[in-house]
Amino acid sequence: MNQDELKRAVGQAAVDYIKPKLDDNSIVGVGTGSTANCFIDALAEIKHLFDGAVASSEASAERLRSHGIHVYDLNGVPSLDFYIDGADEINDRLEMIKGGGAALTREKIVAAVAKTFICVADESKQVDLLGAFPLPVEVVPMARSHVARELVKLGGDPVYREGVVTDNGGHIIDVHNMRIQSPITLEAEINQITGVITNGLFAQRAADVLLLGTQDGVKTLSQ
Numbered sequence: 001m002n003q004d005e006l007k008r009a010v011g012q013a014a015v016d017y018i019k020p021k022l023d024d025n026s027i028v029g030v031g032t033g034s035t036a037n038c039f040i041d042a043l044a045e046i047k048h049l050f051d052g053a054v055a056s057s058e059a060s061a062e063r064l065r066s067h068g069i070h071v072y073d074l075n076g077v078p079s080l081d082f083y084i085d086g087a088d089e090i091n092d093r094l095e096m097i098k099g100g101g102a103a104l105t106r107e108k109i110v111a112a113v114a115k116t117f118i119c120v121a122d123e124s125k126q127v128d129l130l131g132a133f134p135l136p137v138e139v140v141p142m143a144r145s146h147v148a149r150e151l152v153k154l155g156g157d158p159v160y161r162e163g164v165v166t167d168n169g170g171h172i173i174d175v176h177n178m179r180i181q182s183p184i185t186l187e188a189e190i191n192q193i194t195g196v197i198t199n200g201l202f203a204q205r206a207a208d209v210l211l212l213g214t215q216d217g218v219k220t221l222s223q
Contacts, residue, residue, distance in 0.1 A: 006122035006213030011038030013211045013218040014084045014120050019046055026050040027077050029110045030064060031085020032057040032103035035120050039084050040064055054080060056110045057103040058167050074110060083114030087121050087207075088133045088200070094119065094207040094223055095183045099136030099200030102166050108198055111205050119207035123214045130183055134159070134174035136200040141171050143195020150193045151175050154186070170197050 001009065018028065030040060030053050040060065043053075044067035052070035054077055055061035061071045085107055087096040096119065098104050111117050135156070139147045148158040156175035164172050180186055183203035190199040210221040 001213075001215060003122055003124065007035045007038045007120075008042075009218055010035065010120040010122065010211045010213040011040075011042045013213075014039050014118055015042040015046060017118065017209070017211065017220075018082050018084070019049065021081065022046070022050045024051060027072055027080055028053045029080040029083030029114045030055050030060050031083065031107055031110070032060050033086045033101045035086035035122070036060060036084065037063060039120055040067065043067075044069065054110055056085065056106040057101070059103075074113065077113070080110070080114040082116050082118060083111050084118045084120060085111070087119050087125050087202075089127045089130050090119055090121055090125055090207070090210060091127055091130055091183075094210055094221070095130065095201070095203040096207065097130050097133050097135055097200050098202055099138070099172070100133070102136070102138075102161070102164050102172050104136055104200045105138050105166065105168055105170070105198045108202065108205070111202065116209065117205065117207045118209045118211060120211050121213070123212055126212060130180040130201070131178045134176045135178055135180070136161075137173045137175060137190060138166055138168070138170040138197040138199070139173055140195045140197065141169070144171050144173065147193050147195045148173055151190070154178075154189065168197065
């Protein structure tokens with residue numbers, strides 16, 4: 001299978017995973033990106049089994065609505081049983097780098113609310129050590145240069161992602177050349193820099209389940 005076929009396979013696997021646990025009151029958290037889009041398209045086939053969804057980006061909300069799935073504001077939702085999203089990298093502890101699509105802050109918020117975080121990814125995203133994929137950091141625009149200088153002190157090479165404004169009005173700095181030995185520690189350190197909205201390390205709230213698309217089928221890994 002090629003990468004697109006693997007993404008569609010894990011999107012369907014995620015639907016199959018949550019389907020038995022859904023009811024008329026269920027609201028599903030949905031992430032952002034190409035793999036999440038495959039999940040949304042598969043989810044549309046069972047939209048009669050649940051109440052609606054919460055999206056981590058305007059793009060995902062629009063795709064959900066195009067399928068006739070009601071999209072709720074997270075502030076009006078008391079809880080989410082599931083959050084399904086992709087990853088740019090994921091290790092064997094199910095810690096991730098996310099944010100290639102610049103939706104990391106809303107993704108992190110929705111993940112924090114969900115009881116179960118399911119990561120859907122193809123096998124190219126599985127790594128032993130996080131950091132080959134540049135770590136996205138969302139910042140308040142006026143703090144961009146200050147944050148970049150602080151990231152250099154932490155050993156990274158920050159690069160401003162030109163022309164990108166997030167759904168929150170933030171800017172993105174991509175941090176290259178970091179070998180991330182302690183993701184939980186680094187996540188906290190970066191978030192303490194004044195002007196940082198959040199960073200793309202999902203380690204304090206790692207995934208609970210990984211549905212990994214491989215040439216031998218979809219594998220299920222859990223913590």
